[in-house]
Amino acid sequence: MTTLAHSTDQPARVAAGLLDPRMLLTSLPDSVRKLDPRVMMRNPVMFVVEIGAVFSTCTAVTHPSVFAWSVVVWLWLTVLFANLAEAVAEGRGKAQAATLRRAKTETTAHRVVSPATDGVAAVTEDVMASDLRLGDVVVVVAGQVIPGDGDIVEGIASVDESAITGESAPVIRESGGDRSSVTGGTRVLSDRVLVQITARPGESFIDRMIALVEGASRQKTPNEIALNILLASLTIVFVATTATLQPFAIYSGSPQSVVVLVALLVCLIPTTIGALLSAIGIAGMDRLVQHNVLAMSGRAVEAAGDVNTLLLDKTGTITLGNRQAAVFIPVPGVEIGRLAGAAQLSSLADETPEGRSIVVLAESSYGVPAGSRVGSDAVFVPFTAQTRMSGVDLPDRQIRKGAAASVGTWVREQGGAAGPELSRTVDEISTSGGTPLVVAESVDGVARALGVIHLKDVVKPGMAARFAQMRLMGIRTVMITGDNPLTAQAIAQEAGLDDFLAEATPEDKMALIKKEQEGGRLVAMTGDGTNDAPALAQADVGVAMNSGTSAAKEAGNMVDLDSDPTKLIEIVEICKQLLITRGALTTFSIANDVAKYFAIIPAMFVGVFPSLQRLNVMHLDSPESAILSAVIFNALIIIGLIPLALRGVRYTPSSAGAMLRRNLAIYGLGGIVAPFVGIKLLDLVVSRIPGIS
């Protein structure tokens, strides 16, 4: 899980994937409560074990022996261990739910009765948060808790969302745009906002989150249902195998006791995976929550594992938020130091990331110390939409930087001329996907162009490697950007994406999703704006940013509380890991049966057919110790695998073939070999119990 490690160190969260041994103890009462047959019935495999345990208990009462009672005790422990696995998984969710509930204390809301008009202050009334209705508008000022989910309709505020995200740094929320949604239970730290309520009480985000982590609303996912069917049918086969064995045994002159037959049955049916299946599911959802992702349905989780196409927004996901200066290109006859100096001077007052990057580049690459040559008489000319230039007026010269056309005009007005080399450089930078900024100076009323600053998108480090991994897993990555096709292509190539959608409108995005789905592909995307909502709803996996609008959060089937678009890649990995864990433990469980047969069958019939001793390849001590050892192994392996079920099996992105080879070797072959060793070791101990050997 090395790829997933970075966001697990959130405060106020249960550490992901680790099993605290104390959890076993605290979950014990829950697991005893789950012995209720009405609860057990939901898990057919373990229900069969429980029925078997009841029958053998009756037999042990009527025909007591050390062997019979030992088997009975371990049969009950098998059931108990299965319940324990589920209880531990649920317990971790409950701890999180408790944290969330604390945020959900009842608050008083200030509901707007009549809005403010022309200097008349708004009239508000105090109501309980639980009495708020859809569409109500409430006032929240600094220090107050937001009473319910909604959108800010007026104002801007910094909000502490640590209650739900675990992130202590406050976030900015403002009306209009894509950062207008607020969550009930979070606290306004500054300013005053009007919030329009968009969720009914009891259906708020926090309510859904609590239900989710507690597992109360957990529904079996499609693959889990399919796996359950397979496990149930395997159970039926083994019930038939065991039940029909008795007539054959009687015919062979060696009728078997109920205890032995139940022991055989319990060892054969897939108890390992049957016991851990629901724990794996709960833990998988939990792992998503640890990564601050809320999946609204199990279906979405599995769809994420199956995704064929990832639509990734360029800004923030693939590139750092802003363009940065990469290189200065002077026109012939101008020395580079002069260009760098001029570029830096013109940008000293430019607080945009682009401006700052120019200052940094001049300093780091061209040795121009920042702020060295600016006196108090410098007048900075800010950027305006009309001039499309910014710059600085010094006593002896004026410097301007900006779009090629605007600066060119400025130069011509000042009696200078922009040479053909300049326009060639500008075109080259545009063609390569960068943004050219022309720098010019005017000395004594005569202007000349000095050169060009090449601004370009900076691809986040490590992205190319991640996309290569995605490709290995058969996932196509598509970049969505508003840039022109040339720029888009350059970035897509640099970042190693498979495809791009340039000058994308929401309609284009929607059309792309539909086209991919036509071909049978599953599409995942992230979005935050209201205009993303239709596409989020159409995509098979739509991850809405928590900072986004309510409409977007409503439309998606997952919400990322960290509002980190890169998270999509991790989501896919976590969901795949969930499926792999299920498959691996199923394989392990079935493979285990081989060894158990070699332990139990010779033990049952070696009395009548001494030649069957040859099947006792483990050389187990006695029939009783062989059977008991198999039953104990069967029970202990459940406890032993609980940590793996909760943590998930190790997952490294690779091709399906490579992954299958690895997992088959570990869980298939390992599943065949492990019980031979385990049962033999147990037999060495068990055979020393008086009354067994």
Added chain:
Amino acid sequence: MNDTTAGLLQAGVLVAALALCYRPLGSYLTRVLTSERDLRVERAMYRVVGVDPRSDQRWQTYAASLLAFSGVGVLALYALQRTQSHLPLSLGFGNVDPALAFNTAVSFVTNTNWQAYSGESTMGHVVQMSGLAVQNFISAAVGICVAVALIRGFVRSRTDRLGNFWVDLVRIIVRVLLPLSVLAAIALILMGAVQNFSGGEHLTTLAGQHQTITGGPVASQEAIKELGTNGGGFYNANSAHPFENPTPLSNILEIFLLLLIPVALTRTFGEMVEDKRQGYAVLAVMTTLWASLVVAVTTFEVHHSGTALQAAGAAMEGKETRFGEWSSALFAVSTTGTSTGAVNSFHSSYTGLGGGALLFNMGLGEVAPGGTGSGLYGILVLAIMAVFVAGLMVGRTPEYLRKKITAREIKLVSLYILAMPMIVLTGTGIAMAFPGPRSSMLNHGPHGLSEVLYAFMSAANNNGSAFAGLSANTSFFNVALGIAMLLGRFVPMVLVLALGGAFARQQRIPETPGTLPTHGPLFVGLLTGVTIIVAGLTFFPVLALGPFAEGL
């Protein structure tokens, strides 16, 4: 030439001949099953029965047509046997007893060809030719129909149509089975098999005994008996009888015939799903299983451990000296692996473990390489199950041949895999629990259990071979095995058609590097392992009490 060289040479010739026919026959079958054109004789048949050859059926209609047609087949065959005494060429045989007639009718319609009677002393020529031989063609074709419908389910997208049962049936019989069996029959006649309408030669033997030697249309029935993986012999001794299988050469030809269509169908499968590697993978699994069992049984027989056999010097009891241990083992594994049930030696006389291996071969579910069509759909169902578990292990909703395996498909696959073992185990369990059926056993101890287990294994898997040593012509066994054959044939078929329907409704999804590759050695190994483990886990206990207890 010693036995080993001869045995290896025979196996080599057999494999080479199959390899030679693999491509032409497989591709021919593809053309037959996908062609838009009807032959004139076919058009005439469709007109007579009122079928529109261009109409496609839903899986339910396809299954209903198949069941109705087979039902009529059972009734007709039952009626023929019950009225035999009034038919011409009855050779003086009377009407067949109701329980036996039911058993036999079911047996031939289900491609099982379990025979609780002796052909030469029970069935006249009319019943043999217009009853049994007709069903030999039909039941073989029906199996192929079901396999093709399943393949169409994989290939088609977003439709509820799986093809037309009547068209598939007619084409397979007219264009494939009839021409091939004519060729095979001629070859068999040339090799010495009999073909006449003789009412029987009455002879006095050297010892002064009277004996009737029955002739009949043997070669023609023999051809389709092997080609259609039927196995119902004209004579009680089946392919051990010199009139049916006169020479070692005809022996090889018969083994070749019974493997021919099941093997070639994997090519058809690969071509129809437009990925020949898929066909090769399935064939590789079948071949691995078949070859391993041939090696195992041959080894057990040639080593013939056990005091009596060691004293005799060879495990030749129940085997023809014409064929010897090697050819007998080759035939036995091929016949139990193709659900044919023809025998050239008596499986009951095999060594304990050798007989156990034959039992296990059927227990695999008849997939090595299985009956005509049934072998292919059997292995495909196992492949779906293997892909399901393995697919989860690569972190995706499992998919096979570009179709997803969801709860609905797994439900059908699970029921399919449940069906056969349930029939075998409950049937054998009931038989062993009551003294009546137990009295049919001619042996006691583990061998007796093997006999009864073999009977139900053979019936439920529609194999039809017998372990012998069991007096199966009793009301209990006739009815119980009849039911086992019916359930073992049609429950899986309906499930497979439903599976085809479920897959056809899905859209085909694109293949990516993240898709589990279902060709190549890894998958072949996986599918082979799953097939062995599924059968092994189910039958290990009862095999331990039968063959293992006897042979270890």
